[in-house]
Amino acid sequence: AQSVAQPEDQVNVAEGNPLTVKCTYSVSGNPYLFWYVQYPNRGLQFLLKYITGDNLVKGSYGFEAEFNKSQTSFHLKKPSALVSDSALYFCAVILRTDSWGKLQFGAGTQVVVTP
Amino acid sequence: DGGITQSPKYLFRKEGQNVTLSCEQNLNHDAMYWYRQDPGQGLRLIYYSQIVNDFQKGDIAEGYSVSREKKESFPLTVTSAQKNPTAFYLCASSMERGNTEAFFGQGTRLTVV
Secondary structure, three states: OOEEEOOOOEEEEEOOOOEEEOOEEEOOOOEEEEEEEEOOOOOEEEEEEEOOOOOEEEOHHHOEEEEEOOOOEEEEEEOOOOHHHOEEEEEEEEEOOOOOOOOEEOOOEEEEEEO | OOOEEEEOOEEEEOOOOOEEEEEEEOOOOOEEEEEEEOOOOOEEEEEEEOOOOOOEEOOOOOOEEEOOOEOOEOOEEEOOOOOOOOEEEEEEEEOOOOOOOOEEOOOEEEEEO
């Protein structure tokens, strides 16, 4: 069965410092990988995705993520965090053979950026 | 203004009542989904639909029902059989292909009183 793990419930970082949110996955095939962000009492907003090609993916709001097949990871990064980046971040996976596009989500990581 | 709209934003249900959550999209997306969000558990798939008049159970379908009579609409009914319905419900849509991202509505918070 496919699964996604986000090992940290919360990440605390000072504004201006680098931000990393970790994600590992377990699938039997080649996955499509996604990152979403959620602000309080709102829906999810798409940040970026890995489908194929370059392992470094750039997305919205200055975020990027690196696909590492050998470590089955897809960590989200931002070189300089902003207070407005404080939110709940979700990693998600779809098996390439799954044409329905059903997303399997991690439990989420709360990011807190302090001024 | 394209997007996906959920209503109402807040909903209160008495024990034993059925309630219906609305989800409408004008993105011309083929697929629509309902997810349930509980603190610390991420999102779990309730039902999904690829085309009109067809839908499939997700991981936690018990106590829920859906319909897909129009491409734009995918309402979710939370029945009295759902023993723990208090949660945040999210509707999403996407093109059928698996490599496209899903677009989410703003959610409905359902509380049993």
